[in-house]
Amino acid sequence: MSDSPTEEQNRPAAKQRPQLFRREAVEHRARPRHEAHLLQLTPRWALWTYRLLMAVCVAALGFGLLGSVNDYASGTAMVRMEERLDVTARAAGTVTSVEVSPGQHVTASQVLVRLYSASEAAELRRIENEFELQLVKMLREPGDAAARGSLTTLRVQRELALARIDERTIRAPRDGRVSDIRIRPGQQLEPGELALSLVGDDSHFRVVAMLPGQYRPLLRPGMPLRLELNGFPYTYQTLTIESVGNEVVGPAEVRRYLRQADADSITPQGSLVLVEARLPTASFTDGEKTLGFYEGMQGRVEIAIRSENILITLIPGLKALRMAHGN
Incomplete structure (x- = not known):
C-alpha cells in the first residue's frame, strides 16, 4: 500500500528534496532594486590635466608667434x-729726478722729469767759454774775419748744445693733472718710452x-x-x-x-x-x-x-x- 499524505508530511526533514537556490540568494533577489552608475575608468584629475596641458600648448604657441x-x-x-696724453722721452738717458707726483696739477712747459745731462752741460760750458773768448777777440779786432767766422760757428754749436740739454728735460706739453707716473729715479729711458700721463681736469x-x-x-x-x-x-x-x-x-x-x-x-x-x-x-x-x-x-x-x-x-x-x- 502507498503511504498516506499524513505519513509523507511526518517524514524527517533530512529526507525532503533540497531547494534549487540558496536562501541568501533568494533574499538578495527579493530586495528592492537600485539604479547603478556606469563604470568610470578615467579619474577626474586626468580630465583637468588634459585641459591644463592643452592650455599650456596654446599659450606656448601664442608666445612663439608673438614673442621675440x-x-x-x-x-x-x-x-x-x-x-689722456702720454708724455714720452725724447732722448735716451737715466732719470735723475721726478719733479711731480700723481694727482698734481701742472701747467704747460713745467718741468716734469730730468734726465742725466752732465756731459751735455760740460760741453755747453766749453762752447760758451770759447764763444766768450772769440767775442772778446772780435771786439778787439773788428776786422778779424777768422774770429768772426769762429764766433758764428760757436753760436750754432751753443744752440745745438742747449737743444740737447732741453731734450733731457721732460716738460708738460699742456695744462693738466698728472694721472700716472711710470718711471723712477735711476731708471734708464729710451726715446719714445712712456714717462707719465696727463689728463684734463674735467x-x-x-x-x-x-x-x-x-x-x-x-x-x-x-x-x-x-x-x-x-x-x-x-x-x-x-x-x-x-x-x-x-x-x-x-x-x-x-x-x-x-x-x-x-x-x-x-x-x-x-x-x-x-x-x-x-x-x-x-x-x-x-x-x-x-x-x-x-x-x-x-x-x-x-x-x-x-x-x-x-x-x-x-x-x-x-x-x-x-x-x-x-x-
Whole structure:
C-alpha cells in the first residue's frame, strides 16, 4: 500500500528534496532594486590635466608667434680716460729726478722729469767759454774775419748744445693733472718710452669695446650697450654707443690703437671692430658701496643687434620659407 499524505508530511526533514537556490540568494533577489552608475575608468584629475596641458600648448604657441628673442654681440671692453696724453722721452738717458707726483696739477712747459745731462752741460760750458773768448777777440779786432767766422760757428754749436740739454728735460706739453707716473729715479729711458700721463681736469671715462667684425654692418651710434666689469658680476652699466669704427681690423691694429700698457693685458683674436661709449659718471655702485672707475679696468659688453621671432628661432626652416615668399 502507498503511504498516506499524513505519513509523507511526518517524514524527517533530512529526507525532503533540497531547494534549487540558496536562501541568501533568494533574499538578495527579493530586495528592492537600485539604479547603478556606469563604470568610470578615467579619474577626474586626468580630465583637468588634459585641459591644463592643452592650455599650456596654446599659450606656448601664442608666445612663439608673438614673442621675440634678441641676438647679442659680445666682446671685451676696457675703460679709458678721455683726453689722456702720454708724455714720452725724447732722448735716451737715466732719470735723475721726478719733479711731480700723481694727482698734481701742472701747467704747460713745467718741468716734469730730468734726465742725466752732465756731459751735455760740460760741453755747453766749453762752447760758451770759447764763444766768450772769440767775442772778446772780435771786439778787439773788428776786422778779424777768422774770429768772426769762429764766433758764428760757436753760436750754432751753443744752440745745438742747449737743444740737447732741453731734450733731457721732460716738460708738460699742456695744462693738466698728472694721472700716472711710470718711471723712477735711476731708471734708464729710451726715446719714445712712456714717462707719465696727463689728463684734463674735467676729463671723463670712456669704454672701448672690441666686438667680432662680422657684426659691423649691424652696429651704429645710438644703440644701447651693457657693460659688466670684471670682478663685479651682475653690476651692469647701460651706456649709449657714440662711435663705431669704419673698418674691421686685426689684433695688431687693435694693440696699436690702445696704449702699450693696456695692449699688454689683453689678447684680441680674429677680426674686430672698435666701439666706443662714454661713461656718464666717474663712479659706479656695487651693492651699498660707491666705487670709482680707473684707467685700464676691463669687462664684457653686450649689444642687442637684432630681434627674431621665437618660433622661427626654434624652427630655422620657417625663416627660409618666409624669405622664399618675400616676407
